[in-house]
Amino acid sequence: MPFPNVDSVESVLAIVVVFSVLVLVHELGHFLLAKRAGILCREFALGMGPKIFSVKRGETEYTLRLLPIGGLVRMAGEDPELDILKPHMEVGVEWDASGKVTRILLDGLEKGVGRMIVGNVVRFDLEHALTLTLDIGGEQRTFSVHPQAHLVKEGQEIQIAPYNRQFKGKTVMQRFWAIFAGPAANFLLAFVLFAVIGLMYGVPNDIPQLGEVRPGGPAAQAGLLKGDQVISIQGKSVASWRDIVQIISKSPGQTLTFEIERDGVRKTIPVKVANDHNVGKILVANPVTYAPWEALKYGALSTYEFTAMILKSLGLLFTGQVGLQDLSGPVGIFKMTGEFAQQGLAILMKWAAVLSINLGLFNLLPLPALDGGRLAFLLVEALRGRPVDPHKEGMVHFLGFAFLMLLILVVTWNDLQRLFL
Structure with a gap:
């Protein structure tokens, strides 16, 4: 059975671009704040799975991976790369x-080639003292190691990470901001997308004035024009666009008398309201403004309103008023992204902004394996004055990751049932 409503190259490209941008911005937040704190970032990856492209710039390897979902910033000290x-x-x-x-x-090893000495490792400290002691022909010699030295194995070079370059070597606040910056970047992206929508398509205005009038609709047939100032409807004064909507929506099938002002002249125009499932419509858009300041306000207000709405939905989930069967997973989100892509750039951008807020909020949940879970461990560390045992924290994150994978399987099954059953 074909995948519903995602049957064009444009839709597939839209899905890839939207999710790539969301992940890129999220990981870029982590990356920039980690670099600012002086943490050695070994890899910045976009996507998951096998590498299909990589390039190294400075200390960081930038990679593109096969699956266009997820990403990572691999910081020094988070994996046992120096155990070799x-x-x-x-x-x-x-x-x-x-x-x-x-x-x-x-x-x-090729003895005697270049400035190189070969010996057997006696002891080493590549985190604090930065020393390496070798046994060279029965004589021990201690070397001072450069803080940006590299281990070379099978042609691959791995830069060492002194303790002050590792994630765990930074203060609680530095680590907090490096983690929090990922979700914060998603909120910032949502704000930017909403603001751009406002600049490109205008910000809805609540003044009692008509915007675009759809050709052939009830308003156009009656002779109403874009820019008409509405004074009253059925003798009732209106002071905002909201007043106009309320009166019209409650009058399906009726003929309403509009008093309008056009070019300084007042006119009375009767309009036959269409009946759309018992909701009155005359097919007129509200007026918009393209002022940059209004676009910025629209970006901030829309980000706040959608954040509040999503938090309210999460509250319903935790109180049991909404069940797991009502949730959508990756399949459902991909499907909706493809559908919105076919409805135009403005709709797709708005959907991307909402997804970005969702990603930011989801990652801030205090669950193991998520950014919020790591922030919770940092809070515990700040309160008790010492970090949680790394092995115990690692086990908690592992169990949390397993739980998340199970949750993804459940919501994916929900999606598949909606699509195919």
Whole structure:
């Protein structure tokens, strides 16, 4: 059975672009604040799964992965990348003009080539003291290691990370901002998207004036024009666009007398209201403004309103008023994104903004494996004055990740039932 309503290249591209932008902005938030704190960021990845493209710039490898969902910023200290160096291992060392080791070769050793000495590792400290002691022909020699030295294995170079360059080596507040910046970037993206919509398509205005009049609609047939100032309807004064909507929506099938002002002249025009499922309509848009300041206000207000609405929905979920069967997962979101893409750029941008808010809020939930869960552990650390045992925290995050995978399977099953059953 074909995938409903996503049957065009444009829709598929829209899905890929929307989700790539949401993930890119989220991970960019983490990345920029981590770099600002001085954390060594080993990889900035867009997508999940196998790498299909990578390029290294400075200390960071920028990668594009096969599946256009998710992403990551791999910070030093979050994985055991330096466990490849072991005591008694035969290694070669190269050093710079100041005598500090810049490269530690773990294989492919060629004695006597270049400025290199080969020996067996006695002990090393690549986090604090930055020293490496080798046994060279029965004599021990201690080297000072450059803070940006590299381990080389099978042609791959891994930069060492002194403790002050690792995530765990930063203050609680520095780590807090590096984590919080991801969700915060999603809220910022939503604000920008809403503001751009306001600039491109105008910000709805609540003044009692007519906007675009749809050709062939009841208003156009009656002779109403864009820009007409509505004074009263059926003798009832109106002071806002909201007043106009309320009167019309409650009068399906009726003929209403509009008193309008056009070019300084007042006119009385009867309008036959259409009946759309017992809701009155005359097919007129509300007036809009393209003022930059109004667009910024619209961006901020829309971000706030959708955030409040989503939080209210989450509240219904936690109180049991909304069940898991009412949730949508990736399949449902992909489907809706494809449908909105076919309705025009403005609708797609608005949907992307709402998804960005959802992503930001979801990541702030105090659940293990999410940014909110990591922030909760940082709060505990700040209160007790010492970090939670890394192994215990890791186990909690692992269990949380398993729970999230189960939740995704449940909501995906919901989506598939709606689509195919």
